[in-house]
Amino acid sequence: MDLTVLQSRFERRHPRSKSFYEKALLSTPGGVHGNLRHYPPFPLTFEKAQGAYLTDADGHVYVDYFLSYGALILGHGDPAVRMAVQEVWEQQGTSSFGAPHPLELEMVDTLKSLLPSLESVRFTNSGLEATLLSVRLALAYTGRTHLAKFEGHYHGSHDHVLISIHPAEAPHEARRPAPKAASFGLPDYFTDHTIVLPYHDWDACEDILNQHKTEIGAVIMEPMMAGFVPADPGMVKRLREWTSQHGVLLIFDEVKTGFRVSLGGAQEYYGVKPDLTTLGKVVGGGFPIGVVGGRRDILDLCSPLRSGQPLFHSGTFNGNPVSLAAGLATLRQLRQPGFFDNMVKSAMKLRDAIESLSQAYNAGWSTLGVGTIFNLVDTATDPQGTAKTARRLALDYLLMEQGVFSKPLNRFSMASVHGPQEIDQTISAFERAFAELTGRHLRS
Structure with a gap:
């Protein structure tokens, strides 16, 4: 899929984030207070968070796997x-x-x-x-x-x-x-x-x-x-x-x-x-x-x-x-009995589902990680270098459209607030993203 098309869709969906970013550029280097916060065409501005969810300046709600670079293991506002x-x-x-x-x-x-x-x-x-x-x-x-x-x-x-x-x-x-x-x-x-x-x-x-x-x-x-x-x-x-x-x-x-x-x-x-x-x-x-x-x-x-x-x-x-x-x-x-283990089980349920979907759609992704952290690994045989980065960015843009956020190119971190509803929502988002990336119809 053409990355420029997805970036154009991203810009149209987030006019307020774009406005905030353009104003920030006037007084902040690159519009961000840390280089890793930037991603093209501009980073989302978030206004609210609760539990497993983030809400951006344009009112879009996301299941959050970014969690402030993994710091919020109990989610937002525990x-x-x-x-x-x-x-x-x-x-x-x-x-x-x-x-x-x-x-x-x-x-x-x-x-x-x-x-x-x-x-x-x-x-x-x-x-x-x-x-x-x-x-x-x-x-x-x-x-x-x-x-x-x-x-x-x-x-x-x-x-x-x-x-x-x-x-x-x-x-x-x-x-x-x-x-x-x-x-x-x-x-x-x-x-x-x-x-x-x-x-x-x-x-x-x-x-x-x-x-x-x-x-x-x-x-x-x-x-x-x-x-x-x-x-x-x-x-x-x-x-x-x-x-x-x-x-x-x-x-x-x-x-x-x-x-x-x-x-x-x-x-x-x-x-x-x-x-x-x-x-x-x-x-x-x-x-x-x-x-x-x-x-x-x-x-x-x-x-x-x-x-x-x-x-x-x-x-x-x-x-x-x-x-x-x-x-x-x-x-x-x-430290409560079973608390940490339940998060690991949720992570494995999500990872298994992502890999099964990737295989079904021949999307070329697997997962890698231990415990409550994992990331997506590009297993496609053809793309190399910048092409792999473009494939991951395309997937991240599509996941954001479907209400899942991990910050483009970033790892996924689980929180205790990622329950069955959030996991199912995320699995559905991956399925829709894989379907659009591969041009295949959703499975019945």
């Missing part, structure tokens, strides 16, 4: 989260102390009970800040200068990790990926001091690590790339063995996978204990948060009680009571 936030105002009387308060201890204890690798914890305000602190701690602890990361893994937009965030397209680059700045404006220091590893080739990965074993202070990785592409479990375990053997710290960036792959994160799924873990999204219950946790001897580097100069870390809103209260209310529900 009653328990709302009550917890209201209690902050009634009991604490403020949104931020900028000083210690009891909810900090409660959240630390909760996190330690769910992720045993967390011996000590520091709060930040975002996943970006969490990965920044984790890298600073790791290099300071080891006294080494280089960070190793995997090609295609995204750890936020700070200079140290904004490198090689897209997989190589050229086959000859796959086994020996070169560090590539993902933005202009990054000092050469960061590409010069970053070792890039191939994600799906342990033999090549090990060769590269061995060449730089005296320079590398830490390996940081998304244990599931983009939150939904699992690594080979054997590779993860061998990486853990290699890093331990050579005095290199292993950092799991679980901002996406934390409390979504399993309640114990990807580290529980693999049975691997990293030295440091970063968290975000779900743990804030829909409010800004980041977490760095791990070995006590590493975290103690930023203790103000440390003899000598501590590694500096601070932040006005670190551990603010609103984010912690919302996060604790979320984690309490996730």
